[in-house]
Amino acid sequence: MKTIADIAKIAGVAKSTVSRYLNGGSVSEETKKKIELVIEETGYSPNAFAQSLKAKKTNIIGTIIPRLDSYATSRTLMGIDERLRELNYHMLVSNTDQDLTREIENIYTLAKQKVAGIILLATEVTDAHLKAFQEIDIPVLLVGQQHDNVYSLVHDDETAGYAIGKYIAQRGHKKIAFLGVSEYDVAVGLKRKKGFAQAVSEHAVDVEARFFETTFSMSDAAERAGQLFDEFSPSAVVCATDNLAIGAMKAAYQKKLHVPTDVSITGFGGYEVTAMMNPSLTTVHIHFTEAGHTAASHIAKLVKGEDVPKLTYSRFDLILRESVDIRTDHLL
Amino acid sequence: MKTIADIAKIAGVAKSTVSRYLNGGSVSEETKKKIELVIEETGYSPNAFAQSLKAKKTNIIGTIIPRLDSYATSRTLMGIDERLRELNYHMLVSNTDQDLTREIENIYTLAKQKVAGIILLATEVTDAHLKAFQEIDIPVLLVGQQHDNVYSLVHDDETAGYAIGKYIAQRGHKKIAFLGVSEYDVAVGLKRKKGFAQAVSEHAVDVEARFFETTFSMSDAAERAGQLFDEFSPSAVVCATDNLAIGAMKAAYQKKLHVPTDVSITGFGGYEVTAMMNPSLTTVHIHFTEAGHTAASHIAKLVKGEDVPKLTYSRFDLILRESVDIRTDHLL
DNA sequence: GCTGGTTAAGGAACCGGTTCCACAAAAGAA
C-alpha cells in the first residue's frame, strides 16, 4: 500500500504539496497534473486513520437502535444507509435490545470511537441521555421521539393517531378499543393514543372508548386482544402498531369473530405484510425510509456545522383497506 | 481529552511504560499501581485511531447485506451484533440493495476502512468476489452461501428442503407446486428446491411436482401464485421463503381456495408473523440469530488468526402448524 | 531598479499511540 510520502517522492514534490493537492490548497496546474498522474497509476488512497488522528473525527455515523427485528427500524435504517452512502459516510449500527442502560453506554462508546455524528432511534429520552449528549460534544439527531434540547425527527404520531381515530369514529363505531403500549414510549405509547382520543371525542357522540396496554410482541398482543374481546366486545380495535394489529386479528380469528363484520381492526406503520393479510389491514403508512433519508441528510449537515430545523415531521398516509366496516347499529 | 503522554507525565513515567502497562508488557508491581491510579482518576481511554494507525487494523467488523427489509437479515444481524459486542468489536453495516456491483465495491471500501474482518450475507459468489477476497487480505466469512475457497456458514438449505418435501409427500399430496426464486441465489433458489425435489422423488409415487419462479417480494409471489393456481391447481404449494408463502396465502384467499382443505401451503424461514396467520403457517424455522452468533464468533477467531471449520451448518426445525392438510383422494 | 504583494512549494512539527533499542539495576550462575 502506497503512502502519501511515496506519491510525493515519485511525483518529485513534497508530501505537503500532495496533501494540499488532495485537500484543495493552492497547487500550480503543472504540479497538479504530475500528482494526478501518479495517483492514478498507483491507485493511491489516503489512510483513513492517519486522517482521523489529525482531524479527531471519522466519516462514520453511529446509529443506535432499540431493536433490529422491527419493520420500522429496518426501513429507517435502509433510508439512513442509502443517503449516508451518497454523502460519503458509513453507518455503524449498535443494537441496544431495548435496554436503556446500554443505550447510554453506546452513546459514550460511539463518542470514544469518534464517530462524526449519532442518530438515535429513541423510545425515551431521560436525563441520562441529555447528560450524555452534552458531554460527548458530537451532533446527535433523535428519530421517533422529540425533545426540545435535541434535534429531532418525529413521525407526527399524534396527527396520525388523530387521523385514524377520526376515520373510525366517522364509520359509526361506538365501542372502540385502543390497544397500545406503555406510555414510556412517548411517540408510540402516548402520542398515538392521545391523537386517537382527541379525534374520537371530537368526531363522535355516545362513544365508549377503552384503552388497553400490551408489549410490542405479536403474541402478547394476541393474548391481550383475546381478553379484551371478552371483557369489552368492541366493534373496532385501533392498534398502536401493525404488529399489535396482526396479533389482534389472530385473536379475533381464534374467538371466531369475523373481521370486519364482527369487529374492525386497524394498524399503524404500513408494514408490507398488512397488504397480504386476510382481510387486508387498514393502517397508517409511515414513510420510514423517507424519514431515514431525512435523518441522514440532517445529521450530515449538523456534522458540517450547518443548521437544520430543530424539529422535523415525517409524512404519513392513511391506507384504507378491508379490515374496517361501517357500523349503522346505532341508527336502527 | 487526556493522552498517553499526559498519563505518563502525571504518573512520572515514560509513555512507553504506560503503553506497556496497557498492553501487558513487563512493568513492576509498583509502577503498575501508580499508572492504574492515574488512569482511574483521569478516566483515560486510548485513542482508537492512533492505535489503528500503527496496528493497521480496527476493531470493527464490516457486515455486507443484500437488503435490510428482510426477516432473515434482521435476525442474523441481531445475532452478529450481540456476539460482536461481547467480543468487543463493532458492527459496520453496508446495505447493497441486492446490487452485485455494489457488493464488490463494498468489499473494497470496507478493506480501505481497515475493518478487521468482513461478514458477507451473500446471495451469490462470483469470480469478482473471489478476486476481491484475495486482494484485500482480510478475513472474510460467507453467511448463507457456500464456496470452497472461503469460510462459510450455511443454513443447510438442502436438508431443510428435503425435510419439508418429505413431510408434504408423506401427507399424500400428489400435485405439488414449488414456488421458488432464481437459481442465482444458490441457497434459496437452488438448494431448497433440490432438497425438496429429492425428497418428493424418494417418498412418493405418482407425484406431479411443478416448479415456479418469482422474486422475493410478497406481492410478486401473490401474483405468481394466483396464476399457478389457475394453470396447475395443486393440492400443495411449497414456498422457498415465508414471504412467498404469505403471498401464496393471499392468492389462495383471492381465488376463494380454502387453506388447508383446498390447498396446503408451507413456508421457509420461521418468521414470527407465520404463527399469527390464519391459518398459521407450517414452515421450516431457521435459527438466524443463532447463526449470527456463530458467524460473529467465527470471524473474531479468524481475525485473531485462530482456525475455524471451513464450512459450518446452522440448525433448523420443522414447525408443523395448520396450513397443511392430509390428502387421501388418491386412496379412494 | 527597488519595494511590496501574491502564489507555489518545501521543511518540520504534530496528532497519539506502539515498538525497538539501549542501558541500568537486580538476580542468578560460576
Added chain:
DNA sequence: TTCTTTTGTGGAACCGGTTCCTTAACCAGC
C-alpha cells in the same frame, strides 16, 4: 566475588497523514 542473564524503564523512531511557517519566484506599481 565476578560474570552473565533477566527485568524494568526511558528515549527515540515510526505509523501516514495535515498544517503552520519559511522561503523563493514572479509580477506590478512607483
